[in-house]
Amino acid sequence: MQTPRKDFTTVTLVLIPVAIAINIAVGQLIYTLKIPLYLDSIGTVLVGVLAGPWAGALTGLLSNLIWGLSGLNPTYAPFAAAAAAIGLLAGLFAESGWLRAWWKVVLAGLITGLVAAVISAPIAAYVFGGVTGAGTDVVVAIFRSFGFGVLPSSFAQGVSSDPLDKAVSFFIVWMIVRALPMRFLARFPRAGSVK
Amino acid sequence: MTEALGLYVPGESRVHQLHPLTKLTFVGFILLGGLALPGIWTTYALLFLVVAPLAWLGRVLRELVAATWRVALPFAISVFLIQGFLWPNGTPFLGSGVISLKREGLVFAVTSTGRILTVVSSFLWFAFTTRPDALMAALAQRGVPASLTYILLATLQIVPRFRARAAAIIDAQRARGLETGGSLLRRAQGVLPLVVPLILSSLIDVEERALAIEARAFNHPGLKTSLIEIEQAAWEPAARWAAILGAIGFLLLRLWFSLNR
Numbered sequence: 001m002q003t004p005r006k007d008f009t010t011v012t013l014v015l016i017p018v019a020i021a022i023n024i025a026v027g028q029l030i031y032t033l034k035i036p037l038y039l040d041s042i043g044t045v046l047v048g049v050l051a052g053p054w055a056g057a058l059t060g061l062l063s064n065l066i067w068g069l070s071g072l073n074p075t076y077a078p079f080a081a082a083a084a085a086i087g088l089l090a091g092l093f094a095e096s097g098w099l100r101a102w103w104k105v106v107l108a109g110l111i112t113g114l115v116a117a118v119i120s121a122p123i124a125a126y127v128f129g130g131v132t133g134a135g136t137d138v139v140v141a142i143f144r145s146f147g148f149g150v151l152p153s154s155f156a157q158g159v160s161s162d163p164l165d166k167a168v169s170f171f172i173v174w175m176i177v178r179a180l181p182m183r184f185l186a187r188f189p190r191a192g193s194v195k
Numbered sequence: 196m197t198e199a200l201g202l203y204v205p206g207e208s209r210v211h212q213l214h215p216l217t218k219l220t221f222v223g224f225i226l227l228g229g230l231a232l233p234g235i236w237t238t239y240a241l242l243f244l245v246v247a248p249l250a251w252l253g254r255v256l257r258e259l260v261a262a263t264w265r266v267a268l269p270f271a272i273s274v275f276l277i278q279g280f281l282w283p284n285g286t287p288f289l290g291s292g293v294i295s296l297k298r299e300g301l302v303f304a305v306t307s308t309g310r311i312l313t314v315v316s317s318f319l320w321f322a323f324t325t326r327p328d329a330l331m332a333a334l335a336q337r338g339v340p341a342s343l344t345y346i347l348l349a350t351l352q353i354v355p356r357f358r359a360r361a362a363a364i365i366d367a368q369r370a371r372g373l374e375t376g377g378s379l380l381r382r383a384q385g386v387l388p389l390v391v392p393l394i395l396s397s398l399i400d401v402e403e404r405a406l407a408i409e410a411r412a413f414n415h416p417g418l419k420t421s422l423i424e425i426e427q428a429a430w431e432p433a434a435r436w437a438a439i440l441g442a443i444g445f446l447l448l449r450l451w452f453s454l455n456r
Contacts, residue, residue: 008342010405010408010409011401011402013342014401014405015398016346017346017347017353018397018400018401020350020353020354021350021354024354024357025357025358025393026361026390026394028358029365029393033382033389034382035382036379039386039390042390046394066350066351070201070322070327070351071201071319071322071323072202072322073266074314074315074318075311075314077318126230127230127307127310127311127314128307129273129274129278129304129307129308130274130277130278130307131270131274131307132270132273133268133273134269137273137277140273141277141281144277147283147284150278172390172391176391176398184398184402187401
């Protein structure tokens, strides 16, 4: 891993708020389309890919804290650690050259989703009683009725939604980065890891 | 800031006049109390004895109750239905056989709902009574790097603009025949034509913004002054320390209870 300080150029600092706004705006767009995905970490993944794992982690962390402190979605704030992990992993996968072939992109997204589910499950179980208040709670209900504990059921809920969600997010980011002109990409500290 | 993200309710109350960091430490105190203290009803005691009076002092009690209700209700319903009724091998409390409310599940659901209410209401109380730019100015005065406060403030300003842009893109694509209703497959096909233009158009701004803030001495290392002066009452630093010590006390109490069980 390179030194984090080099990644925080002015362009990175400007990209981060735009990325957080992308998280919020796309998340709400998907919500209005009533599609069973969240897609609320596209911006976080984008920063991880273009500006490295540390900038990605910071984007995820701040994203969820702003979601909480602005009152827009207070239930997101406790999951800030999971969001930071998503940005961190996106950066690490890009660094190791996983963002050059589409199937590796999808695989990286699936793994990231799995890690996010592992981190989120104890938070959901402890703070929110293991439920999300959304449709995926059916999974929690099924696992509970089979006699599984609160934590495993909450983890099962995460596995049922997070890996697919992150795979789609990674894929969208990959498509977008490939569509961007090299002249633009060259401004970012980690542009080399994509093209 | 004319239009910004957030739920801030303008007001002149004593809570509005508190230093943002004082309110932030109060949120931390409530969160740690709600999440760390043992017992089923402790969170509810905290809600009635701390959060509600604070909201009443800030003249936002009605807004807070309404917003907390809206956010927490789906969680509460889910947790009561799933954990209350489907608690494996629980003692039936109401009803009989498979369709019965279990005593253990009910206790768990009541405890969880208390925690959910604590988290949601404390964040909302902060959002209702704190101007986002005042929080940033206060953080900057405490030596938080300008880059970090820039990120937070810029986000709050960009989000409303992005929402407007998202609405415009939806309208434009609909005008070109994109269907945003119908079956799940139909709606899923709409994701890319909506998301990709939104992200690409927002990235175009990045370069321009970077040049703009660099031209305004963003990277200049010297001392910068703020347009907003954040004032605080003489007792506030003491109140902050009390809240921090109280929060540490909650953690120690929790530890003590866990060890003596």
